[in-house]
Amino acid sequence: MFLTKMPINPQRRGAQQLLSSPQAMHAAVLAGFPDARPTEDGRVLWRLDTYAHHRVLLFIASPDKPDLQHLVEQAGWPTTQAWQTASYDGMLASLRTGQRWQFRLTANPVRAGRRDGWDDTKPLGHVTVAQQQQWLLDRTERLGFRFCRSHGNPSEPDLAVIDRTVRRFRRGSSRVTISTATFEGHLEILDALSIQRALTFGIGRAKSYGCGLMTLARPAASTP
Known part of the structure; x- marks a missing residue:
């Protein structure tokens, strides 16, 4: 399993469209995987967290590493921040x-x-x-x-x-x-x-x- 964190830029029109529709965000998250079907290890889960000063983070837990370049270009910070993915297995095993x-x-x-x-x-x-x-x-x-x-x-x-x-x-x-x-x-x-x-x-x-x-x-x- 992997845990991914990606900052969302809420000032961008693409981000506003995704933030207003869980259906659209769901589709965008799944587009980051060649195969997003559940496995014996887990399934794709996601969550949006909002913090002070309009800071928004997208968290994704998934059996495979995502490629979120399309999300960064649509709703993120393409020139300064991308996404971070780390193995979740060590934490789960601990x-x-x-x-x-x-x-x-x-x-x-x-x-x-x-x-x-x-x-x-x-x-x-x-x-x-x-x-x-x-x-x-x-x-x-x-x-x-x-x-x-x-x-x-x-x-x-x-x-x-x-x-x-x-x-x-x-x-x-x-x-x-x-x-x-x-x-x-x-x-x-x-x-x-x-x-x-x-x-x-x-x-x-x-x-x-x-x-x-x-x-x-x-x-x-x-x-x-």
Whole structure:
């Protein structure tokens, strides 16, 4: 597996088109691979992170190295910055039960429900922060981790929703609506194999549309 990071220039028209449509960004990401089908090692996952001063980074986890020259020319910084790709295998192999990591995840928290006038159940997006947090809390054990305790309130998990968005875009002749939540916090590994699978195959639905990719980083300080 490989992990790739590429800066996006949000002032460029091509970038604005991609940032406004997860369908368009999905197609652009997949165009970086001769064969983007899932393998036994994992699948292509991507996520857009936005920081201060309009800084935007595209993260991609993938079984093969991407060639993102087309994305750099359309939406990046062609003369100054390209993309960086590093092997993910060493980090994945180093995961052990009991380790604590800082994490970030953009996901599509949904529940099964019925829309007005519909007989069949459909996936409906969770609306509140509490619902979105509970959605993730309900899945942690089978994903191979649990949340550390919050510094500010030891009775609460170290889990925050830092961004919530409802995205509406076109997919062919259809309109698609997805609700996303970006989570941050600290976790403790309970099962290394399970969390490795979560990192390489993704978490939840809408993986084609920038959801499901969780990344880990060493915590800046000890976490209770």
